[in-house]
Amino acid sequence: MAASTNPSTSSSSYTTTPQTYHTDKTSAYLLPNSSPEHDRLNTQAAHLRAIMNDQIIHSPLPPSTPNLRILDVGCGTGIVTRDLALRFPNAEVWGLDLSDVPPPRAEDGPFPSNIKGRGLDPRSASKAHTWMAEAGFRDVVVKQYRWPFGGEWEEDEKWKAWGDYVATSMPELFWVMIGRILEGTAGKEVVERTREQMMADLRPEKGKEWRMSVVVGRKAGEE
Template sequence: MATTETYPQPKDRRYHSVKGAQYTLPNDDPEHVRLETQAVHLSALMSDKIIHSTLRSQPSKILDVGCGTGVVTTALATRYPTARVFGLDLTPVPNILGRQVPSNIEFVQGDILNLDNGQTPKDSGLALASPERTGMEAIRNGHFDLIYSRLLLCGLSDWPGYLRTAASLLAPNGWVEVHDMDWIWYDESSNAISDKWEWLKVLRKSAEDRGLDFECGSRAAGWMRDAGLVDIRVEEYYWPFGGEWEEREEMKQFGEYVATEMPRMFMHVILKVNERHGYTEEQVGRWQEQMREDFRPEKGKHWKFYVTCGRRSA
């Protein structure tokens, strides 16, 4: 079984403390570093194409849901300097050393599934030039040209409800864009190879008990249709497990990052997601060892990363 020095236990980490929230990953400095590094690799994966929706040339209002460290929020505010850009997260966005936060950003603490509660931190940068007294009021008032989210897989407990809410907050011809994945592993020939992994079956069942969905990437398009969105488009990206065999340098680096960081993250997820079920230390240790074996880098082993866009009709 892995040592606590290599794989810190949940008791050693800090988490979101919002009552009822199901987000399973930590909210502390090591996690912020991981998210920032991952964002760099995902940007390279998509050739720096952050937004896939067909926005009007000068959008006026943008929402980044589950903004984390604010790295994408900052990129959106920089790209669209005349837009009011809101970053929504369960807890305050950390102060990343050296990052210049554009003046058109406002970070808001709250839950997209419970917009009746929420607050704007006092040090938020944007001075609201509108009748709204707070950023949360501005979010509830809607009229967004873009509502964006990335990798809410480990935290969002009601995807259909989220997309219905997002659709209702759009301006006419506004877009919802979801960047997410399925926790299904594929081989070089795109055959699923994870169907019989015992640790993943247990983890999936525990996640479902929390309302999480481990196939949200491929299901996002259907939920968008159910929410009444149109012009739905899906683009798939290849997320490698191991970089030794990759030809493109950015994919080689991404694969090496995944081979190192994903086992660490999943060691933690196995402990955190299953903690409510009373499994023995021996059971959890066995699943961790199985996971470590299943995560060995192999040529062609990959996830599918989905970008799904849907538009509200005029």
């Protein structure tokens, strides 16, 4: 479900066009669900696949694993969900998101028949390793990947491209989020000042980076 919004104010750096957002009032998710956001998510997925050397799933599972069920929480456009279904043709693959996923008839590629979708409020995975251990998973492993702000200093071309993407897309993303968070609670001057500080904080700089964690574990009783 989507709700229309009015155009936001523009600046010398960015102009926010009319966007649509999910209508689940219980969720704090702030980003839009419109076509430009779909494009951004697909581009981000391509860069992440590159820096992870095409290893979009880190569990050591052969494609022919029987009775395999895969859950993609916060699946966005479903691009990764679709890739998982193609890599594991015998698996039952579920993609969950707050907003409707682009339908199977979309021109950018039909979904395989083993994908199912259902709306759900996704939660942060920052404590996934703890939750998995508490749930009884064994051999829980965390692998981290860098989100560098700027690719000028990177030697590998895929990391150059990834760094340039992060430095360009993240300020645009937070520009929209700041407007959404402060909407109705702060004046225009506060919004502009917050955005200016954000732009300064996210300026490309060697050594400045975020860390993304990939967490995998083995169910108890499985060898």
